Amino acid sequence: MIRLQKDDLLRCVKRLDPRLRGRLQAQGPKLFVAGGYVRDCVTGEDPQDVDVMCTDAVTSREEAYWLGHQVLGESSIFSLQPENVRESQNAFTITGLEPPVQFIHRWTFAEPGDAVDSFDFTVAKAAFWWDGAKWASYCDKAFYPDLAARRLVYTSPERVEEVGGSLLRVVKFCRRGYRISPEDLGAVCARLVCGVDAGVINSERDMARCLTDLLREVDPLLDLDGVMSDESEEFE
Numbered sequence: 553m554i555r556l557q558k559d560d561l562l563r564c565v566k567r568l569d570p571r572l573r574g575r576l577q578a579q580g581p582k583l584f585v586a587g588g589y590v591r592d593c594v595t596g597e598d599p600q601d602v603d604v605m606c607t608d609a610v611t612s613r614e615e616a617y618w619l620g621h622q623v624l625g626e627s628s629i630f631s632l633q634p635e636n637v638r639e640s641q642n643a644f645t646i647t648g649l650e651p652p653v654q655f656i657h658r659w660t661f662a663e664p665g666d667a668v669d670s671f672d673f674t675v676a677k678a679a680f681w682w683d684g685a686k687w688a689s690y691c692d693k694a695f696y697p698d699l700a701a702r703r704l705v706y707t708s709p710e711r712v713e714e715v716g717g718s719l720l721r722v723v724k725f726c727r728r729g730y731r732i733s734p735e736d737l738g739a740v741c742a743r744l745v746c747g748v749d750a751g752v753i754n755s756e757r758d759m760a761r762c763l764t765d766l767l768r769e770v771d772p773l774l775d776l777d778g779v780m781s782d783e784s785e786e787f788e
Contacts, residue, residue, distance in 0.1 A: 554690070554691050554692070554693050554695070555688075555689045555690065555691065556590070556594070556678060556680060556689035556690075556691055557696075560590075560593065560594045561680055561687055561689050563593045563594070564585070564589070564590055564593045564594075564680055564689075565680070565687055567593055567599070568585070568602065569649050569653070571619060571622045571623070572602070572604070572619060572649075572653055575615065575618065575619065576604075576681065576682050577682045579615070579682075580681070580682055580683065580684050581607075581663075581664065581681050581682075581683060581684075582606065582607050582611060583604055583605070583606055583611075583615060583681065584604070584605050584664040584667070584679050584680065584681035585602060585603065585604055585605075585679060585680055585681070586603060586605050586664065586667050586668060586671075586676075586678065586679035586680075587603045587671060587676045587678075587679075588600065588601070588603065588676055589601065589602045589603060589651075590676075590678040590679065590680065590691075591675055591676055591678065591699065594678075594699060595699065598651070599651045600651060601645075601651045601652045601653065601654050602651055602652070602653045602654065603643075603654050603656055604653060604654065604655045604656065605656050605659070605660070605661055605664070605667045605679070606655060606656065606657070606660055607660055607661065607662055608660050609657040609660055611660075612643075612644060612655040612656060612657035612660070613644060613655070613657060614630040615655055616637050616644030616645075616646060616655040617629070617630050617631075617632065617633055617634060617637060617644075618630060619646050619653060619655075620633075620634030620636050620637040620646050621634050623636055623646060623648045623649060624636055624648070636648050641658060642654075642656060642657070642658040642659075643655060643656045643657060643658070644657060659711065664679040664680075664681055664690055665679075665690050667679060668690055668691065668692060669692075669709075670709050670711050671707065671709065672706060672707055672708075672709050672717075672718045672721070673704055673705060673706060673707065673718075673721065673725070674692050674694040674695055674698045674705045674707065675695065675698050675699045675703075675704065675705075675725075675730070677691060677692035677694075677695050677707075678690070678691035678692070678695050679691070702729050702730045702731060703730065703731060703732075704722060704725055704726075704730050704731065704732035704736060705733075705736055706718065706732075706736040706737075706739045706740050708739055708743070715743050715744050715746065715747030716744050716747070716763075718740045718743055718744075719740050719741065719743075719744050722737065722740055744763060745763070748762045748763065749762070
């Protein structure tokens with residue numbers, strides 16, 4: 553197992569909201585932080601959110617409700633959804649925190665390493681948690697080298713997700729100065745194309761429409777050129 557460097561792990565822990573940090577310590581390996589938050593802390597960037605992974609969907613909901621009530625200054629009632637908790641198909645998001653915290657319920661994992669191994673790019677493959685006595689961590693062997701090179705390496709994960717998700721992440725990463733090889737970009741595009749029902753394709757225009765629909769499933773307000781779509785009322 554490869555661990556985060558000590559200073560990086562400390563930076564990740566210290567930037568957490570104290571209430572979330574305390575909850576992670578109380579719950580141990582049942583809760584762990586993984587993905588983009590860790591990456592941004594290591595690179596010194598401002599995290600966009602904190603993704604908290606859980607061992608099961610019920611725990612995800614209960615912990616999101618607990619933290620939501622804490623932020624509002626209310627007594628925690630696990631069965632009642634606080635007004636500052638929003639549920640999407642992937643996660644419970646708690647607003648009123650900076651950065652926002654998301655408890656992921658669509659994907660659950662028995663072990664932090666299982667979550668890390670499921671991520672689609674090596675620069676996201678890192679996690680940390682409280683093991684009952686100290687802060688522990690795990691990261692892919694390519695995490696640090698690829699992060700230092702601002703290099704996107706696609707892992708072709710075997711998991712249920714919107715097939716356009718990885719391609720949209722490529723766009724966002726490239727905006728932040730990352731680069732990707734033709735081979736990896738081709739693999740990302742192949743994941744998207746394989747999600748198309750070939751039976752409805754009779755022309756290039758049909759293919760374009762189908763691919764657009766798959767991308768819209770991931771982000772209804774997809775903004776690649778500065779113009780936001782108005783086709784959806786809700787941004788997921």
